[in-house]
Amino acid sequence: MNIPVFxxxxxxxxxxxxxxxxxxxxxxxxLKTAVLSKVFPTRSHTVAAQGGVxxxxxxxxxxxxxxxxxxxxxxxxxxxxxxxxEYMCRxxxxxxxxxxxxxxxxxxxxxxxxxxxxxxGHMSNFGExxxxxxxxxxxxxxxxxxxxxxxxxxxxxxxxxVEWMALDLIRDSEGVVxxxxxxxxxxxxxxxxxxxxVIFATGGSGRIFAxxxxxxxxxxxxxxxxxxxxxxxxxxxxxxxxxxxxxxxxVLITEGVRGEGGVLRNSDHERFMERYAPNAKDLxxxxxxxxxxTTEIKEGRGCGPNKDYVxxxxxxxxxxxxxxxxxxxxxxxxxxxxxDPIKEPIPVVPTCHYQMGGIPTNYAGxxxxxxxxxxxxxxxxxxxxGECACASVHGANRLGTNSLLDLLVFGKSAGDSxxxxxxxxxxxxxxxxxxxxxxxxxxxxxxxxxxxxSVFEARQAIARTMQDHAGVFRFADLLKKGVTQILEVEKxxxxxxxxxxxxxxNTARVEALETENLIEVAKASMISAEARKESRGAHVRDDAPxxxxxxxxxxxxxxxxxxxxxxxxxxIAYKPVQMTPLTVDTIALKTRSY
Amino acid sequence: xxxxxxxxxxxxxxxxxxxxxxRAMLEMDLLLGRFLEEEFPxxxxxxxxxxxxxxxxxxAQLWPWVSGKEECADIRLFPVxxxxxxxxxxxxxxxxxxxxxxxxxxxx
Ligand SMILES: Cc1cc2nc3c(=O)[nH]c(=O)nc-3n(C[C@H](O)[C@H](O)[C@H](O)COP(=O)(O)OP(=O)(O)OC[C@H]3O[C@@H](n4cnc5c(N)ncnc54)[C@H](O)[C@@H]3O)c2cc1C
Numbered sequence: 001m002n003i004p005v006f007x008x009x010x011x012x013x014x015x016x017x018x019x020x021x022x023x024x025x026x027x028x029x030x031l032k033t034a035v036l037s038k039v040f041p042t043r044s045h046t047v048a049a050q051g052g053v054x055x056x057x058x059x060x061x062x063x064x065x066x067x068x069x070x071x072x073x074x075x076x077x078x079x080x081x082x083x084x085x086e087y088m089c090r091x092x093x094x095x096x097x098x099x100x101x102x103x104x105x106x107x108x109x110x111x112x113x114x115x116x117x118x119x120x121g122h123m124s125n126f127g128e129x130x131x132x133x134x135x136x137x138x139x140x141x142x143x144x145x146x147x148x149x150x151x152x153x154x155x156x157x158x159x160x161x162v163e164w165m166a167l168d169l170i171r172d173s174e175g176v177v178x179x180x181x182x183x184x185x186x187x188x189x190x191x192x193x194x195x196x197x198v199i200f201a202t203g204g205s206g207r208i209f210a211x212x213x214x215x216x217x218x219x220x221x222x223x224x225x226x227x228x229x230x231x232x233x234x235x236x237x238x239x240x241x242x243x244x245x246x247x248x249x250x251v252l253i254t255e256g257v258r259g260e261g262g263v264l265r266n267s268d269h270e271r272f273m274e275r276y277a278p279n280a281k282d283l284x285x286x287x288x289x290x291x292x293x294t295t296e297i298k299e300g301r302g303c304g305p306n307k308d309y310v311x312x313x314x315x316x317x318x319x320x321x322x323x324x325x326x327x328x329x330x331x332x333x334x335x336x337x338x339x340d341p342i343k344e345p346i347p348v349v350p351t352c353h354y355q356m357g358g359i360p361t362n363y364a365g366x367x368x369x370x371x372x373x374x375x376x377x378x379x380x381x382x383x384x385x386g387e388c389a390c391a392s393v394h395g396a397n398r399l400g401t402n403s404l405l406d407l408l409v410f411g412k413s414a415g416d417s418x419x420x421x422x423x424x425x426x427x428x429x430x431x432x433x434x435x436x437x438x439x440x441x442x443x444x445x446x447x448x449x450x451x452x453x454s455v456f457e458a459r460q461a462i463a464r465t466m467q468d469h470a471g472v473f474r475f476a477d478l479l480k481k482g483v484t485q486i487l488e489v490e491k492x493x494x495x496x497x498x499x500x501x502x503x504x505x506n507t508a509r510v511e512a513l514e515t516e517n518l519i520e521v522a523k524a525s526m527i528s529a530e531a532r533k534e535s536r537g538a539h540v541r542d543d544a545p546x547x548x549x550x551x552x553x554x555x556x557x558x559x560x561x562x563x564x565x566x567x568x569x570x571x572i573a574y575k576p577v578q579m580t581p582l583t584v585d586t587i588a589l590k591t592r593s594y
Numbered sequence: 595x596x597x598x599x600x601x602x603x604x605x606x607x608x609x610x611x612x613x614x615x616x617r618a619m620l621e622m623d624l625l626l627g628r629f630l631e632e633e634f635p636x637x638x639x640x641x642x643x644x645x646x647x648x649x650x651x652x653x654a655q656l657w658p659w660v661s662g663k664e665e666c667a668d669i670r671l672f673p674v675x676x677x678x679x680x681x682x683x684x685x686x687x688x689x690x691x692x693x694x695x696x697x698x699x700x701x702x
Contacts, residue, residue, distance in 0.1 A: 039616050047618030047653060143618075143654040163612070185612065216623045217616045248689055251621055331661040335682035336624065338689035505608035 003181075003192055003436045008034045008159075009422050010197040011180060013166040013222060016044035017142065017407035018386025018414075019201030020149035022365075024102075025415025026197075027156035031422055034193060036161045036182055038217060038510075041150050045203055045215050046407065047143045051119060052136030053099075053404035055092035059109060060116040060132035061124060065089040066584060068133065070126045072402060073587040076395025077537035077554065079235065079562070081578035082586060084363040084391040088402075088409045095408035096135055102148040105137050120255075120285065121399040121594070134401045141404065165510055166221065167439040169198065169229040169382070172432050177381035179431065180225070181439040185510060188503030190443070192436055196428055197381055197418035200226065200359060200367075201411065204387040205521040207459075209352035210467035211245050213252040222388040224517025226359045227524065228438075231369055231379065232564035232573065234390040235357035236521070237529035237539045240398055241472040243289040245351025247309035249336040253329060253348060258282045260325050262314040264293065265345060266301035272310075285594060287397070287472075290350035291540060294473040297349075304347060311345035350472040354398055356538065357528075358390035360564065365389075365414025370564070376575065381429075383418050385410040392562065395577075396537020446512045452497030455511045461489045462515070462522050470529050475542045479530040486519075486526045487570075493519040524565040531572050534559040537592075551591040560589075610646055619653045625660065625682050633681055637674075644674045 010026045012019045015037035026033040037044065056063035069089040073080055096114065100106060107115040116132040124131035137144040153160075163185045170179040170192070179194040205220025206212040223233055243264075244253040258264075263271045263282050276292040277284035284292075293310050302308050314322060314329075319342045322330060333341040361384050362368050362376075371377035386407045393406055469482025493515055498508040535544040535553030544553035561574040579586050614626035626649060634645060648656060648671060658664035660678045 039613075039618075042652060043616075043618045045618060048620070140654055143652070186609075213620060215617060215620045216627075249620075249624060251624070328661055328663060331663075331682075332621065333686075335661070335686040336621070336689060338686040500604075500608075502604065505605040505612070507608045507612045510612070 003190055005192045005194050005431070006034070007428065008032050008193060008195045010034070010199065010418055011036065011193045011195040012199040012201055013180060014044070014201030014203060014386070014388070015041035015160065016201060016203050016386060017046040017145055017149070017404060018389075018411040019044075019199070020146060020153055021408050021411025022199050022201060022383075022385060022415035022418070023153050023158045024149060024156060025412055025419060027153060027158040029419040031419060032159075034159050034161060034195070035153070036164045036166050036180075036193070038163065038165050040162050041160060042143070042146045044146060045217055046146055046404070048215065049142030049404055050136070050139045052117065052134035052141050052401050053096060053145075053408065054119070054122060054133050054399070054401040055096040055135055055405065056089065056133060057093055057096065057114060057116060057135065059113040063124060063131050063133060065092065067124055067126055067131070068092065068122070069581070069584075070587055071121055071123050072393060072399060074127065074590070074592055075121050075397055075399040075402075076393070077397055077592050078556070078560065078589050079238075079392070079395030079536060079577060081363075081392050082581040083578050084393050086581040086584060087363040087413075088391075088393050088405060091409045091412075092405050095405060095412065098412075099145065099148060099408065102152045104144055104148040106135050107137060119400045122401070145404065165513065166202075166225065167442070167513065169225050170431065170435045171229055172429055175379065176429060177379060178429050179435070181436045183510070183513070185505055185507070188506055188509075190436055190439060192431065194428060194431055196422045196425055197383060199365070199414050199418060200382075200384040200388055201386045202388045204355045205518065206352045206355065208462055208466050208518050208522045208525065209239075209471075210463035211247070211349050212250045212352040213242055213245055214250075214352070219514040219518050220388070220521035221514065221517045222384065223358060223524070224520040226367075226384075227520040227567040230566075230568065231367060231382075232360065232566045233357060233521075233524045234360040234562050234564055235392060235396075235528070236524040236565055237532050237563060238356035238396050238537060239352055239525065240354040240356060240538050241286070241290045241350040242353040243286055243293060243350050244312055244348045246332065246336045247304075247347035247349045250351050251332055251336045252351070252353070253312060253332065253346065257312065257314060257326055257329055260314070260321065261317055262312055264289070264348075265311045265313050266296045267303045267307065268301060270301075272296050272301070287538060287540065290472040293348075293350050294471065298473075309347040309349045312348045313345040314341050315343060315345060354403065355387055356390070356392075356394040356396065356398055357524075357563075358388050359384040360562075361385070361389045361391050361410070361414070363391055363410070363413060364417045365410055366417055370573065370575065381421075383414040385414040396539060442513070442516065443509070446496055446498060446509060447501060449495055449497040452495040453492040455496060455498065455508065455515050458489070458493050458496060458515050459518065461492060462486070462518050465489055466522055466525065470526050473540055473542065474529060479526070482526045483530050486522055490519050490523060520567060523567075523570065527570050527572065528563045528565050532559060532563060554591075556589055610649060613649045617653055619657060622653045622657060625678065628685055629678060629681050632685070633677070641674055641677075644671060647671070648674060648678075
């Protein structure tokens with residue numbers, strides 16, 4: 001088959017915050033740059049981010065990058081790499097100023113500076129008291145960010161391939177990344193993008209869970225492609241859950257609802273958080289509330305016919321307060337839970353929100369993996385940034401507003417690294433023979449499968465398996481069963497069948513391809529979670545409880561290390577956490593408590 | 595390329611399905627995706643065209659309209675937006691918190 005080859009200096013897969021930020025660096029350096037996206041760039045999931053982006057500008061309160069660094073290390077439960085964290089926190093101010101120059105309409109103080117608001121976990125003076133560090137553009141931060149960067153890219157002549165799906169990474173015989181294969185949805189045509197640098201910026205994979213705040217687009221394509229190309233995935237056991245997603249829909253109900261007096265109740269109508277967190281009650285941190293909810297459900301005090309959710313109650317608030325202070329919440333409840341929260345409580349469950357792990361990178365955005373001698377080596381030609389990457393700055397738990405910062409800082413550093421590497425090389429390396437064969441074989445299998453499994457069934461199976469076995473609170477026996485079950489589900493995914501065989505706009509085919517990526521992420525997450533026998537950050541096991549020897553269940557002697565999962569043989573390896581920052585002293589291990 | 599001329603009927607719907615279920619916000623994936631399955635076929639041709647036009651708008655604009663946070667001033671679009679909003683509330687009333695929907699329901 002004759003597969004068209006498009007030649008670029010650099011190809012970026014993903015047009016969310018991280019992809020657009022990288023593209024600016026490449027195009028403005030004069031490189032011929034392609035950006036591929038499953039959707040129009042300004043429809044990427046970054047739009048959903050409202051809370052803002054963290055930077056120690058010090059406009060509203062005195063602040064310092066070192067304090068931000070401390071908060072991030074602590075938030076990560078010491079699993080974050082301290083060199084990358086120092087890098088990110090030091091670069092934050094510049095990242096925000098760059099955005100401002102691109103035309104981002106940040107909220108302002110009266111004297112014209114960028115206005116900053118507080119956000120959980122961000123403190124001044126090494127954990128002393130909350131600091132206002134988040135920069136936002138009303139409740140449209142992500143949206144405004146994408147628009148500003150998209151415009152800048154248009155000006156810089158970045159070439160966009162919209163409604164294209166990247167399928168697989170192309171590596172040559174020496175393992176160097178030399179391009180990707182991609183499918184144009186409108187025509188069904190497979191094309192090879194031959195390039196000197198490939199940057200993955202494909203976002204999160206939250207759709208592996210049944211209950212997820214993530215939009216449907218978050219199917220972990222970048223992770224699937226990396227895993228199939230032999231690259232390990234790092235720290236995939238760490239998923240952040242948000243306590244209040246609407247049961248059955250996943251749509252996020254903001255923390256503000258509890259801030260205004262909303263309370264959680266079980267089937268006995270009890271305000272159960274009083275038992276778990278006598279002081280903070282319903283306002284305790286996300287992980288504490290999520291685990292309490294799960295315990296209530298597990299012990300049979302959940303609500304509804306299957307007793308599998310709890311209730312978020314605001315019926316005691318004045319309707320006027322609800323309308324004024326919590327606009328949008330009433331409509332979300334009516335549209336997605338079918339209840340008017342003025343009259344009835346909202347069914348909620350802890351809901352998957354953010355993926356801390358991903359494709360392993362260093363702080364310069366290079367993808368790194370152990371070489372034959374076990375040394376962490378750069379994979380030439382390959383870079384990653386944003387939620388699909390693991391630098392690792394979020395470690396075992398991400399702080400709110402640090403993710404948008406991660407996109408900007410590592411989007412830029414990945415772009416800069418790619419520019420330097422491309423300029424140092426004289427020409428494109430050759431494509432391997434039949435570079436598209438692997439992708440074509442996958443497509444062919446999907447097109448010709450008979451008596452197979454529908455995409456709908458396979459996705460349900462993945463999501464249910466993850467939700468039931470590797471949710472917010474984890475149990476040794478369930479994790480073990482989960483591993484067996486997800487490998488069974490994988491067999492179903494190998495037999496995906498689609499009824500529609502057309503070429504043009506065959507969305508069934510695209511969804512089958514997405515499912516093949518979801519299963520890689522699901523396996524990585526389940527197997528990594530089963531293997532890590534301690535509790536840390538978002539990974540909390542029933543059999544690793546809080547004891548004097550292991551506060552919070554964390555066991556630094558054995559488990560202060562990053563997980564690496566390999567697709568081949570489902571092998572697990574570990575690598576050390578980088579405890580040495582770039583210029584300052586190590587932030588020493590301590591028990592994480594707020 | 596986005597306005598490809600030779601799109602068949604099936605392809606038009608497939609493309610629309612993609613644009614309704616791969617949006618920036620989960621709220622809109624759910625709302626537009628379900629509306630497309632359940633109500634779109636019964637719309638008049640004129641309304642269908644307007645729905646397609648709306649599906650090409652951005653969520654930051656569309657969500658405030660269908661959630662009633664903002665009023666859409668365009669009287670041409672308004673009836674379909676009202677319909678979406680009413681559909682959402684009616685669909686919500688049937689919401690089953692016990693049934694999780696990990697992906698857009700049925701495949702073509
Ligand atoms: C509801 C919600 C609220 C949030 N609020 C905040 C907040 O206030 N502050 C904060 O810091 N973080 C927040 N986060 C997290 C943050 O928004 C995300 O981590 C971040 O936006 C991810 O950006 P990204 O650039 O990595 O990916 P995305 O913005 O998700 O973009 C991914 C891109 O990759 C493309 N893509 C994927 N696969 C393929 C493929 N196979 N081929 C071609 N293209 C592909 C997509 O089309 C898209 O363009 C929030 C997350 C959610 C879900």
